[in-house]
Amino acid sequence: MVLLLWLQTKKIVIVIVGAFLNALAINFFLVPANVYSSGFTGIAQLLSKVLTDQTPFTISMGILLLLLNIPVAILGWFKVGKSFTVYSFLSVVLSSFFLEMIPITQVSKDILLNSVFGGVILAVGVGLTLKWGASTGGLDIIAMVLSRMKDRPIGNYIFTLNSLIIITAGFLYGWEKALYTIVSLYATTRVIDAIHTRHAKLTAMIITKKAEELKTAIHSKLVRGITMVPAKGAFSNESRDMLMIVITRYELFDLERIIKEVDPNAFTNILQTTGIYGFFRRE
Incomplete structure (x- = not known):
């Protein structure tokens, strides 16, 4: 019982640290450089910018991230697993909280440095979360459900959905930003593979x-x-x-x-x- 309590406590601490690193990478590196993250974080980042630029409405990225993940959490609860979904949604809630609390700060004016360092720090947060039996929600859960329905590798769905984010960002805000987004995604993928097994x-x-x-x-x-x-x-x-x-x-x-x-x-x-x-x- 003591060991179980210790492991659960450690898992929650890891999820908190992972969420903080995700928010830090986004608000310190990716957002200031207009480089987009992967998954639902990237979708929330893109939607927030489109709403701000194209409409009189402004919704923060953190709020959008939370709203997008609510239906996905319900799907994951029934299709993936209760424990996995609970910790994943906790990660989403904490990420949304830290995104609201951490101010957007430009650390460097070099877009390449922002892309690489943002991708690496984000990957450390995601990799630690995955290694301890949770995820950052959103895209990961959807990819798992689709993979089980069609019996295809999870990576194929993650790549496809991320490609849609990159294409949309490039179409709306220039292909240079989209190319730097690919650099960030590559750095993220490589570091996650080093921390957490990539094999399904x-x-x-x-x-x-x-x-x-x-x-x-x-x-x-x-x-x-x-x-x-x-x-x-x-x-x-x-x-x-x-x-x-x-x-x-x-x-x-x-x-x-x-x-x-x-x-x-x-x-x-x-x-x-x-x-x-x-x-x-x-x-």
């Missing part, structure tokens, strides 16, 4: 002496099949069991937490899974 599915191989307890704990949290294989330590000659389970990257945090609670001494090897043939639950 992973295979966990767990060597443990508490196979039954671990199997029960995993099944209580994750709806995934487990293959159990007898194993023996080559040095100690002690009998153990190996549990093999295929999960999505968003379930990795929950699996790590379960292993630490049930058998902290278990040896776990996480492998990238490039393809799956046969039944794999997508709901």
Whole structure:
């Protein structure tokens, strides 16, 4: 119970830090340079500028980000998972709050520096959030739902939706800004991949002496099949069991937490899974 409370507290702290870094990158680097972010943050940034420039109405980016994510959070609650959606929406609320609190400040007049540093800082925030079993909401949740409906990689949908943002920004405010947006998105993608696994599915191989307890704990949290294989330590000659389970990257945090609670001494090897043939639950 103490370990569970500690992990939940740490996860909330990570989500707060991630949201703060997102807002910092946007208000200090991307907005002053008119370079657009990815996902719903970029949509909110673009809509806020269009409303300000083209209409008598002005709605802040933080408010738009929150409003756009409300229907997506409802969708994620039913289609992705309750815990994942709750933490993702918390990240959105905190990002909206920090976007309102942090003043827009021009750190550099160099648009390339703004694009790169904004993309990197944003990626650190997003990567930490993803690594701890949440997301920054919006596009990530929509891409996951579409991927499960059509059984196509999540990255394809993220790329397509981000491309629409870039094309719209270029059409409305000049293609130079759109090209710098691509630079920012590239930096963001590379850093996220360094922090958080980019692979949609992973295979966990767990060597443990508490196979039954671990199997029960995993099944209580994750709806995934487990293959159990007898194993023996080559040095100690002690009998153990190996549990093999295929999960999505968003379930990795929950699996790590379960292993630490049930058998902290278990040896776990996480492998990238490039393809799956046969039944794999997508709901």
